[in-house]
Amino acid sequence: xxxxxxxxxxxxxxxxxxxxxxxxxxxxxxxxxxxxxxxxxxxxxxxxxxxxxxxxxxxxxxxxxxxxxxxxxxxxxxxxxxxxxxxxxxxxxxxxxxxxxxxxxxxxxxxxxxxxxxxxxxxxxxxxxxxxxxxxxxxxxxxxxxxxxxxxxxxxxxxxxxxxxxxxxxxxxxxxxxxxxxxxxxxxxxxxxxxxxxxxxxxxxxxxxxxxxxxxxxxxxxxxxxxxxxxxxxxxxxxxxxxxxxxxxxxxxxxxxxxxxxxxxxxxxxxxxxxxxxxxxxxxxxxxxxxxxxxxxxxxxxxxxxxxxxxxxxxxxxxxxxxxxxxxxxxxxxxxxxxxxxxxxxxxxxxxxxxxxxxxxxxxxxxxxxxxxxxxxxxxxxxxxxxxxxxxxxxxxxxxxxxxxxxxxxxxxxxxxxxxxxxxxxxxxxxxxxxxxxxxxxxxxxxxxxxxxxxxxxxxxxxxxxxxxxxxxxxxxxxxxxxxxxxxxxxxxxxxxxxxxxxxxxxxxxxxxxxxxxxxxxxxxxxxxxxxxxxxxxxxxxxxxxxxxxxxxxxxxxxxxxxxxxxxxxxxxxxxxxxxxxxxxxxxxxxxxxxxxxxxxxxxxxxxxxxxxxxxxxxxxxxxxxxxxxxxxxxxxxxxxxxxxxxxxxxxxxxxxxxxxxxxxxxxxxxxxxxxxxxxxxxxxxxxxxxxxxxxxxxxxxxxxxxxxxxxxxxxxxxxxxxxxxxxxxxxxxxxxxxx
Amino acid sequence: xxxxxxxxxxxxxxxxxxxxxxxxxxxxxxxxxxxxxxxxxxxxxxxxxxxxxxxxxxxxxxxxxxxxxxxxxxxxxxxxxx
Ligand SMILES: Nc1nc2c(ncn2[C@@H]2O[C@H](COP(=O)(O)OP(=O)(O)OP(=O)(O)O)[C@@H](O)[C@H]2O)c(=O)[nH]1
Numbered sequence: 001x002x003x004x005x006x007x008x009x010x011x012x013x014x015x016x017x018x019x020x021x022x023x024x025x026x027x028x029x030x031x032x033x034x035x036x037x038x039x040x041x042x043x044x045x046x047x048x049x050x051x052x053x054x055x056x057x058x059x060x061x062x063x064x065x066x067x068x069x070x071x072x073x074x075x076x077x078x079x080x081x082x083x084x085x086x087x088x089x090x091x092x093x094x095x096x097x098x099x100x101x102x103x104x105x106x107x108x109x110x111x112x113x114x115x116x117x118x119x120x121x122x123x124x125x126x127x128x129x130x131x132x133x134x135x136x137x138x139x140x141x142x143x144x145x146x147x148x149x150x151x152x153x154x155x156x157x158x159x160x161x162x163x164x165x166x167x168x169x170x171x172x173x174x175x176x177x178x179x180x181x182x183x184x185x186x187x188x189x190x191x192x193x194x195x196x197x198x199x200x201x202x203x204x205x206x207x208x209x210x211x212x213x214x215x216x217x218x219x220x221x222x223x224x225x226x227x228x229x230x231x232x233x234x235x236x237x238x239x240x241x242x243x244x245x246x247x248x249x250x251x252x253x254x255x256x257x258x259x260x261x262x263x264x265x266x267x268x269x270x271x272x273x274x275x276x277x278x279x280x281x282x283x284x285x286x287x288x289x290x291x292x293x294x295x296x297x298x299x300x301x302x303x304x305x306x307x308x309x310x311x312x313x314x315x316x317x318x319x320x321x322x323x324x325x326x327x328x329x330x331x332x333x334x335x336x337x338x339x340x341x342x343x344x345x346x347x348x349x350x351x352x353x354x355x356x357x358x359x360x361x362x363x364x365x366x367x368x369x370x371x372x373x374x375x376x377x378x379x380x381x382x383x384x385x386x387x388x389x390x391x392x393x394x395x396x397x398x399x400x401x402x403x404x405x406x407x408x409x410x411x412x413x414x415x416x417x418x419x420x421x422x423x424x425x426x427x428x429x430x431x432x433x434x435x436x437x438x439x440x441x442x443x444x445x446x447x448x449x450x451x452x453x454x455x456x457x458x459x460x461x462x463x464x465x466x467x468x469x470x471x472x473x474x475x476x477x478x479x480x481x482x483x484x485x486x487x488x489x490x491x492x493x494x495x496x497x498x499x500x501x502x503x504x505x506x507x508x509x510x511x512x513x514x515x516x517x518x519x520x521x522x523x524x525x526x527x528x529x530x531x532x533x534x535x536x537x538x539x540x541x542x543x544x545x546x547x548x549x550x551x552x553x554x555x556x557x558x559x560x561x562x563x564x565x566x567x568x569x570x571x572x573x574x575x576x577x578x579x580x581x582x583x584x585x586x587x588x589x590x591x592x593x594x595x596x597x598x599x600x601x602x603x604x605x606x607x608x609x610x611x612x613x614x615x616x617x618x619x620x621x622x623x624x625x626x627x628x629x630x631x632x633x634x635x636x637x638x639x640x641x642x643x644x645x646x647x648x649x650x651x652x653x654x655x656x657x658x659x660x661x662x663x664x665x666x667x668x669x670x671x672x673x674x675x676x677x678x679x680x681x682x683x684x685x686x687x688x689x690x691x692x693x694x695x696x697x698x699x700x701x702x703x704x705x706x707x708x709x710x711x712x713x714x715x716x717x718x719x720x721x722x723x724x725x726x727x728x729x730x731x732x733x734x735x736x737x738x739x740x
Numbered sequence: 741x742x743x744x745x746x747x748x749x750x751x752x753x754x755x756x757x758x759x760x761x762x763x764x765x766x767x768x769x770x771x772x773x774x775x776x777x778x779x780x781x782x783x784x785x786x787x788x789x790x791x792x793x794x795x796x797x798x799x800x801x802x803x804x805x806x807x808x809x810x811x812x813x814x815x816x817x818x819x820x821x822x
Contacts, residue, residue, distance in 0.1 A: 089768070089771030089772065090767075090771050092767065120798075121773065121796060121798055123773065123796060124771070124772065124773040124796060127771065292763055293763060296763075296767075296770065300770065300775050304775075323799075324783065327784070327792070327799070328784065331784070331792070427801075431790070431792075431801045434790060434801070434803070435790065438803060444801075444803070468768075549800070549801045550772060550798060550799070550800055550801075551792065551798075551799040551800070551801060552798075553798075
């Protein structure tokens, strides 16, 4: 972000703010459309943010951007819309990501495509650049990560590269906002057509392939005279590329070519379109069997050649000595695993310890001070009791509780986690866990989506798009719920503190509670492996596909920006969601506590019915009812439990029927629960059940969105619930046997 | 003479000759710079036999079976070793 970057070139940034007005989210009308493409982890999202002032999620692992992000800015009076495409290595449309990116470059009709290139890995990145140059000649290359290239002794000559590629090449460091101004003007010049390009195009293929291309290209030209590169279209048709075939069939191919939004060509007559497709089919018969390999090899050769010319040779690659040393420890046979647990424990410990005080303060303020004051106001205004009860004791208190309990831990956890992510630790976790994933028949990248699940399961489910194989992706989706999400920690932390931390001497209480929470998180990971294994042996049978994972270089995280973005993007969004769900749930609780028949409230009836089942599971009716009420949001389980305990136990405490409250301190909560008949077993089983139960409603909905299948959504919902019942039941039986 | 990557000692750079995998599985490797003719060097291995290799300056983790599909050639002359 401009305001944070300590740019040496302050004057340009200043100049830019004058002419560049960031518009934030996408406008309906625009003068130019820019597509942002590039290999994974090259800094596309960083460039996107620098351009738009938006805070698209960035992080140091390949494949974060899975959905198309859109934004806009205004420059010299022109409105520019910009689309951030998923990072891909090629445009072969082999995975969902590649398809999204390819279709946009091809069919989205951008006025210019900006390709973000990692200067330290030129050759590999050029492969994509060359593929894009085949499709369109409106391209600008942004040579990013020049700082890293310099540090590692890789010298790229941008001027030479520009000559080779025939399109503008702008060197820069997106993270420091440098090169962005030049990028904007080059991109807009190309978009406006004031700067013409003469893109590098692959030369002749091997004779038998070349013959087919030369034979088909004139047919393409005769049917679609406006396409920029008939050879490419011919090649794709020979390759039986479905999207291109469809574009020929529908006549859409002609529209793409112009690039401009307005010019609309009438589609060629249907007979002509069919003639082209038939010709392609005929030529395909004459192709050599290794046609695909020949073409692929050809494009890699070209990339190598161009890279070779633009890269200074003779420079010794100053290795990544620091990276290697760190990797040696973090992925070591001996220390890799313990270090991972240690890091996890430290993150939780910081979260638990750090959140205590602000949580207490918020609770005192919102519940201890504001709530009585609001009640006073309501009484003074003689608002009917049921209305003030419903709004203040139901809706307000539920919301206040969620804020007090969730905001502080999230505001600590998310930034810490994001720092780790920015630093590049996640791919190492994936590496450490891969052997286990493979044994479970799952994809190594599931480790990444699992980590995302620790923040929010819905986010983890969306992140599974990085997994190409549909079978392995389904496994990752169904088992993501075993990552203990952020909505469930407050429960874990509170119960661990009351029932387990209390067993240890006071000075060690915090540490012991943190260890218990880590234990539950680990159990979740174990369950995830177990269920992945089960799934891949039964309904989702198959072997794990071969897997290669890039370990990106460690990058110093940007502390300030991380704090800012993780608080805005993650914390507030998750909090908002919780509030939206907590408010109506608060209302429901108040209602079931205040509607009564047969002398007892509805809540008391329900708890009474559920109690036998609850006790069998080592829980109780209150907990089960709380989970039913809290389906929309896990966050409100604890306040619901407390309220129902007071209500049905006839205990003193709280402030009336259906009033959701937080006991003033952990001590008071503890006394209350114990008086309600809770034992250590109840506490332990509640922790287990909070880990193993159905996903929250948002996650269920997201699973349905991603799978489009009621069957898999049901399985993903029922599986953890069944496991939860089983585990709690077994623990309760064994516990009672041992105790007896 | 069919030398595969897993039999190469750590930190010895070799040249990749071919990838013995079906095209759709080889593609992701090619895209990440694992191309016939490139220099490849195993830098570490993990307990489960995973290999971390260095290719074109970046680090790549490969499953054992994948590594076993990479046919390589020793660099002979001093000049080649660089
Ligand atoms: N040193 C340095 N780091 C950069 C630069 N640009 C981006 N980064 C870092 O590179 C990492 C990846 O950046 P992103 O913007 O998330 O990458 P992306 O291309 O959007 O990644 P995908 O979503 O995987 O496609 C982040 O940790 C950035 O902070 C740069 O110019 N220099």
